[in-house]
Amino acid sequence: MKRLLIVLLIFGLLVSAGFLYAEDKAQNPPIPTMTEQTIPAQPTPPAAGNTAKPKVDTGDTAWVLISTALVMLMTPGLALFYGGMVRRKNVLGTIMQSFIALGVMTVLWVLYGYSLSFGPDVGHIIGNLDWVGLKGVGLEPNPDYAPTIPHQAFMIFQMMFAVITPALITGAFAERVKFKTYLAFLVLWATFVYFPLAHWVWGVGGWIRELGALDFAGGLVVHISSGVSALAAAIVVGRRKGYGIKQMAPHDVTMTLLGAALLWFGWFGFNGGSAAASGALATSAFVVTHIATAGAALSWMIAEWAHRSKPTVLGAASGAVAGLVAITPASGFVGPMSALIIGFVAGVICYTAVNLKTKLGYDDSLDVVGVHGVGGTWGAIATGLFASKIVNSAGNDGLLFGNPSLLWNQLISVGAAWVYSVFMG
Numbered sequence: 001m002k003r004l005l006i007v008l009l010i011f012g013l014l015v016s017a018g019f020l021y022a023e024d025k026a027q028n029p030p031i032p033t034m035t036e037q038t039i040p041a042q043p044t045p046p047a048a049g050n051t052a053k054p055k056v057d058t059g060d061t062a063w064v065l066i067s068t069a070l071v072m073l074m075t076p077g078l079a080l081f082y083g084g085m086v087r088r089k090n091v092l093g094t095i096m097q098s099f100i101a102l103g104v105m106t107v108l109w110v111l112y113g114y115s116l117s118f119g120p121d122v123g124h125i126i127g128n129l130d131w132v133g134l135k136g137v138g139l140e141p142n143p144d145y146a147p148t149i150p151h152q153a154f155m156i157f158q159m160m161f162a163v164i165t166p167a168l169i170t171g172a173f174a175e176r177v178k179f180k181t182y183l184a185f186l187v188l189w190a191t192f193v194y195f196p197l198a199h200w201v202w203g204v205g206g207w208i209r210e211l212g213a214l215d216f217a218g219g220l221v222v223h224i225s226s227g228v229s230a231l232a233a234a235i236v237v238g239r240r241k242g243y244g245i246k247q248m249a250p251h252d253v254t255m256t257l258l259g260a261a262l263l264w265f266g267w268f269g270f271n272g273g274s275a276a277a278s279g280a281l282a283t284s285a286f287v288v289t290h291i292a293t294a295g296a297a298l299s300w301m302i303a304e305w306a307h308r309s310k311p312t313v314l315g316a317a318s319g320a321v322a323g324l325v326a327i328t329p330a331s332g333f334v335g336p337m338s339a340l341i342i343g344f345v346a347g348v349i350c351y352t353a354v355n356l357k358t359k360l361g362y363d364d365s366l367d368v369v370g371v372h373g374v375g376g377t378w379g380a381i382a383t384g385l386f387a388s389k390i391v392n393s394a395g396n397d398g399l400l401f402g403n404p405s406l407l408w409n410q411l412i413s414v415g416a417a418w419v420y421s422v423f424m425g
Contacts, residue, residue, distance in 0.1 A: 054141035057148035060277040064146070064153050067273025070266045071160035075102055075167055077262025081321070082171050084255030085314070085366050087248060090175045097174075097182055101167040104186045109159045110134055113190060117198035118145065118158065121205025126196050144204045146276035157273055158198075165194055165222045171366030172230030173237045185233075193229060193424045197221050197417065213413035214387060214395055214406070216285065217274040219329025219380040220417045227373020228421035230364060239363035253313050260317035264293060267324045271331040284391055285331040288339035289324065295343025296323025296350075303351045315351070318371060322350035325375035330383040333395040338386035342379065350375045377414055384410030 079098035086094045105113070112132050119127030131137050134155065142151040166186050170177075177185075200206040201215050208220070215221060240248065250256060271289045275282040300319025301311040326346035327339055334342070354370035357363075364370065384407030387398035397403040 054143050054147040056139075056141060056150055057277070060146075060148040060279075061150060061153055063278035063282060064149050064157055064273055064276060067269030068153070068157045068160055070269025071157070071164070071273065072102070072266075074160075074263055074266035074270065075099070075164045077259045077266055078164060078167055079259070080255050081259025081263060081317075082174060082256075082366055084252040084257075084259060085171075085250040086174050088251040091251065093179070094170070094174050096179070097170040098167040100183070101163050101186060104183065105163040105166065105190060106159060108187065108190055109155075109162050113162060113195050114155050114158070116191075116195040117162075118155075118203050121199070121203060124205055124207040124210060125199070127199050127203055148277055154276060157276075158202075161218055161222060161270075162190065162194060162198070165218075165226050166190055168222070168226040168368060168372055169230045169233060171368040172234040172364045174365040176237060176240050176365075189229065193225055193421060194221070197225050197420065200416075201413070208413045208416065211409050211412065212396065212406070213409040214333055214383050215329045215380065215413070216332035216383075217271045217328045219325075219376045219383070220413055223325045223328060223372045223376025224380065224414065224417040225421045227369050227371070227376055228418050229424075230368035231362065231373060232422050234362045234364045234369070240365065243363050244358075250314065253317075257313055257317050260320055264320055264324065267293070267328075270324075271328060274332060281332060281392060284335075288334055288336060289327055289331055291336050292327035292339040292343030292346070293320050293323035295340045296320060296326065296347035299344045299347030300351045301347075303348050307351075307355075318354070318367065319347045319351070322346045322371050322375045325372055326350075326379035326382065328376070329379045330386060333383060333387035333392050333398075335386075335388060335391050338382075338388075342382045342386065345382070346375050346378055349378055377418075380410050380414045380417075381407070384408075 075098055079095040082098065083091050083095045110133065112129065114134065114137065115129050115131035116127045119129065119131045122128050134152075137151050137155050139150040139152055141147050141149060142154065145151075146154040166189050169189070170182070198221050200208040201213070201221050202209065208215075213220075242248070267289055268286050272282045272286040275285055297316050297320040300322060301316050304315040305311045323343040323346050326342050327334075330339070330342060350371050353374040354367045357367075357370065362369075383398065385398045385400050387395050387406060388401045389395060389397050390401075396406045399407045
């Protein structure tokens with residue numbers, strides 16, 4: 001049975017690769033997209049002599065606001081996802097850690113977080129304080145980030161990314177950190193890790209953005225930063241009492257599955273909204289998000305079935321989240337078959353990484369490192385493999401489409417995110 005499942009998984013990957021090759025040879029015409037300015041990581045300055053004032057598009061604005069609401073829902077979804085996996089006595093404390101991030105991170109974002117992340121560049125490292133308290137962040141579009149929606153719409157969309165990212169880390173030290181300690185961690189981690197990293201990758205002038213590395217919706221900024229910081233936190237905080245001796249089974253897998261479903265649902269806004277406009281690019285990101293997630297849920301299930309002789313609901317849910325994580329950086333740059341391969345691989349490598357934690361000796365309570373750290377790393381690297389200008393002319397071609405330099409840039413950005421998040425996290 002194990003051999004049959006492994007053969008089926010390998011066969012699926014080979015078939016997917018064949019379709020990918022066929023797509024490349026077919027040379028489909030490019031999907032009509034918004035201007036390069038609609039992609040936060042890859043803006044293009046207005047043509048010389050063009051003094052036309054950016055105009056708000058109501059359709060684009062509606063899509064971004066809906067996407068913002070979807071991403072906001074992901075944090076309560078994460079609370080349920082994590083809450084179901086801890087022991088009953090720790091459910092409310094675990095849920096509170098995610099929920100209160102909505103309050104703390106919103107205030108920080110308004111006061112100085114948005115300015116440090118997206119404000120005018122200082123040395124390619126950080127934004128300045130021109131936009132403190134959202135000064136100058138009004139209802140007119142900002143052409144550097146999103147020329148067809150109000151600046152405040154872009155700001156609040158990005159706020160929801162800042163909210164959920166530190167909440168992801170809580171899964172690594174679940175059941176063993178005092179609430180007041182967590183609040184201090186939230187403020188310090190956001191200030192010294194998230195805000196600078198967001199500027200490096202997405203801010204105008206940020207050095208990773210200038211390098212040419214691609215991160216459509218947060219593989220580096222959200223998942224690698226949270227997953228690697230989670231590893232550091234788990235090591236520093238130490239193991240739970242009785243870890244490896246007492247049984248610490250999830251108290252309510254139904255709650256976890258509901259949380260996973262809300263995360264899957266909200267992720268359409270997470271990735272699709274990162275186009276900063278409605279249209280073909282948002283559609284493509286939406287489609288590949290779903291495909292990769294389905295592929296990862298299946299491949300995790302198959303890997304678990306082969307390894308433990310039976311699949312589990314928790315495994316399928318974890319696989320789905322791994323697929324969501326992996327497709328995030330690539331979602332605006334890859335086609336459907338590439339997404340399927342990314343998802344298939346994510347399910348297997350994240351399952352393997354989760355099972356390695358016991359051998360390595362650290363207590364990552366809810367598998368943040370294996371899912372977000374490893375999944376985000378694979379997704380960023382996969383972007384360097386599968387990205388195609390056929391999908392998004394504002395991006396770049398990856399290794400499999402004739403451009404090895406993108407993969408090199410992705411590896412540099414991944415290494416920088418890992419090192420910075422480990423030492424600062």
